[in-house]
Amino acid sequence: MIVVKVGGSAGIDYDAVCADIANLWNNGQKLVLVHGGSGETNRVAEALGHPPKFVTSPSGYTSRFTDRQTLEIFEMVYCGKINKGIVERLQRLGVNAVGLSGLDGRIFEGKHKDSVRSVEGGKVKVLRGDHTGTVEKVNTGLIELLLGAGYLPVLTPPAASYEGVAINVDGDRAAAALAVALKASTMLLLSNVPGLLRDYPDEASLIRSIPANDVESYLEFAQDRMKKKVLGAAEAVKGGVGRVIFGDARAGEPVSAALAGAGTVVQ
């Protein structure tokens, strides 16, 4: 079993990712696909007159401040345009894909965090009305039901809070929780960079391998949103996933290339 998470940053080639996945799936590879949608969400939010707001926590993690309106825009893009776009591509390639959010059947569950601490102008502010959280539980029953019946699950945030409220969760860490719960041998985190770069954005500074017992010390090379990927990788290998690969989803055969070791291999 492998878990493939494909991001939603500019430049990602969904046609290439889906063609590669269809090929692997049709050759018997069991897999679950998780996706993001941040780039398109930013564009749609701007167009709807509710521009994105990002907050940086005192510990340096950046996240999207998700008020109710942002959550609704987020769902339009993640669960709508991106999810159905991927499912349609896979269906056209002969793969019976089923697109679901973490809310559906409570596939991803976690605690709702209503407030977030944000560093603004050197001061820490508390912002309320946030619809975010972290995945703590994965309903593998529904996923196994689908896989057992021959469907390829295509999953996306948001998750469900324990009270049944939709919460924006980080897709990389959701994929990590899923990979642990499914006892996956490999998790791929594909985005619009070749992997973790020592000197971002210099692509020649690709870090080729990271020892599984020392992932956190590589957090220092990751800026803003890349930090969550490194954290997700640490959580996955700690939870028993054999290897995590940060790979490039901009062209070629992104999944096969990453499985063959292109990118940053955490093992």
Ligand SMILES: Nc1ncnc2c1ncn2[C@@H]1O[C@H](COP(=O)(O)OP(=O)(O)OP(=O)(O)O)[C@@H](O)[C@H]1O
């Ligand atoms: N050291 C680094 N190496 C590589 N990328 C980095 C580094 N530091 C920061 N980044 C940024 O991290 C981004 C990837 O993370 P991001 O969460 O934006 O991608 P994603 O997974 O494609 O999106 P989504 O949130 O939609 O799933 C890259 O586009 C790059 O700008």
